[in-house]
Amino acid sequence: MPQVVDDRADAGKPVNDITKPSTQDDDALLRESLKRCSASTYEAAAQFRKTKNTEHLPAIILGVVERFVEPDLRAKLKDPDDDLRLIEDLGIDSLTMMEIVILVEEVLQMSINNEELRNLRTIGDVKQFIECKVRGLPLPKRRSSCRLNKLRGSCHPAAISVSERSLGQLAWSHRQVQDQRAGVLPSGAFQGQPGDAGVHHA
Numbered sequence: 001m002p003q004v005v006d007d008r009a010d011a012g013k014p015v016n017d018i019t020k021p022s023t024q025d026d027d028a029l030l031r032e033s034l035k036r037c038s039a040s041t042y043e044a045a046a047q048f049r050k051t052k053n054t055e056h057l058p059a060i061i062l063g064v065v066e067r068f069v070e071p072d073l074r075a076k077l078k079d080p081d082d083d084l085r086l087i088e089d090l091g092i093d094s095l096t097m098m099e100i101v102i103l104v105e106e107v108l109q110m111s112i113n114n115e116e117l118r119n120l121r122t123i124g125d126v127k128q129f130i131e132c133k134v135r136g137l138p139l140p141k142r143r144s145s146c147r148l149n150k151l152r153g154s155c156h157p158a159a160i161s162v163s164e165r166s167l168g169q170l171a172w173s174h175r176q177v178q179d180q181r182a183g184v185l186p187s188g189a190f191q192g193q194p195g196d197a198g199v200h201h202a
Contacts, residue, residue, distance in 0.1 A: 037067045044105050082124025
């Protein structure tokens, strides 16, 4: 199981410095976790755990994302451009992205901080973010909410608002799952989103 919190002493270390040698039980759990992903995703994940070679990360990330994307959109993940957007192009909502993050945490044996999720807007963002986490490098700085419009030179305010709101909900949902794992919330008892009527958040 992935760690629940990020403030442990070894949180900043590269993954290959804190993971344990793979065992047959670990391999069985990995196969079970990725049973709905492609065979190539499992093979890449198994090789990564054995070698810690980051060249396997893109195949793992794309395979996990593909698992949760609607079938009619999966063709976009075949040799995708790094600017492929998670929300607008792949239809990934905040709860689906939360499932993707949890599976990535489990497969790569890492923990992802809630606030870090706000920076993930494109496939390229996810790949760069995960590689930095694995290598123990500084995380990339936050990018603009949408691609530069060469004709207008700006993004539509409504597009930014939707993106910010969806990513905020993602971070909140991920925190709810972490609280459940820690026993703070009972299983299935998700609180409302921040700002919901009648819901108080400390």
